[in-house]
Amino acid sequence: MPYTLKIAHLYGDLMNTYGDIGNILVLNYYAKKMNVTLTSEIVSLNQSFDPKKFDLAFFGGGQDYEQVIVSKDIQSKKKDLTDFIEDNGPMLAICGGYQLLGQYYIGAAGERIEGINALPHYTKSQDHNRFIGDIVIKNAETNQTYHGFENHNGITFLGTSERPLGTVISGHGNNGQDKSEGAIYKNVFCSYFHGPILARNGELAKRLLLIALKRKYPDADLSKEESLIIKPTY
Numbered sequence: 001m002p003y004t005l006k007i008a009h010l011y012g013d014l015m016n017t018y019g020d021i022g023n024i025l026v027l028n029y030y031a032k033k034m035n036v037t038l039t040s041e042i043v044s045l046n047q048s049f050d051p052k053k054f055d056l057a058f059f060g061g062g063q064d065y066e067q068v069i070v071s072k073d074i075q076s077k078k079k080d081l082t083d084f085i086e087d088n089g090p091m092l093a094i095c096g097g098y099q100l101l102g103q104y105y106i107g108a109a110g111e112r113i114e115g116i117n118a119l120p121h122y123t124k125s126q127d128h129n130r131f132i133g134d135i136v137i138k139n140a141e142t143n144q145t146y147h148g149f150e151n152h153n154g155i156t157f158l159g160t161s162e163r164p165l166g167t168v169i170s171g172h173g174n175n176g177q178d179k180s181e182g183a184i185y186k187n188v189f190c191s192y193f194h195g196p197i198l199a200r201n202g203e204l205a206k207r208l209l210l211i212a213l214k215r216k217y218p219d220a221d222l223s224k225e226e227s228l229i230i231k232p233t234y
């Protein structure tokens, strides 16, 4: 049976640091292998996000300038995005997008940029420093190693209902202090990885697609699609 999935590209015209849009190209690549037709639609300023219309959401990174603009607009989508997340909707959020799903982000100039508080993390700024460079982490559930490139001023601290996407092996991660990188809450995956993250970490792309498929087609036999996921070795 051919499957269809629709992905909302949140603020895709504004939040696209280091070609984060590449994550959608990678999702498309694996979707084809899973017999899935994936369509994507940008949901941006002054547009509503309908949680019933989308099976996946992607929110890329941005610089402080764009984040201030998006921070104001996204408040009107707060309820619908929160409903999607609480209803186990799968989402990938990178860097600036990750920060805006949380409580707030203190920008490099000290300004408070409100998030939507859908996830409980918060982000402060570092004085005259950025975390830049290659980063490697290990994900606890799958034992998989993820590779990426980070470039952020913000330092993020997770809430109790979140767990990190991975433990830092090399690089800085969320805050350079607690060895955590990114966040997982329900089916929301957050990370500081650009590169884009899914291009170098195909297993994560497949995991997101599979979550979306299982949620949309609960009665389907997805064993063939599942077999595309490389089982972790412990």
Ligand SMILES: NC(=O)CC[C@H](N)C(=O)O
Pocket: 017, 060, 061, 062, 063, 064, 067, 094, 095, 096, 097, 151, 152, 153, 154, 155
């Ligand atoms: N790359 C990004 O998305 C940057 C996010 C944010 N402006 C920071 O520097 O922390």
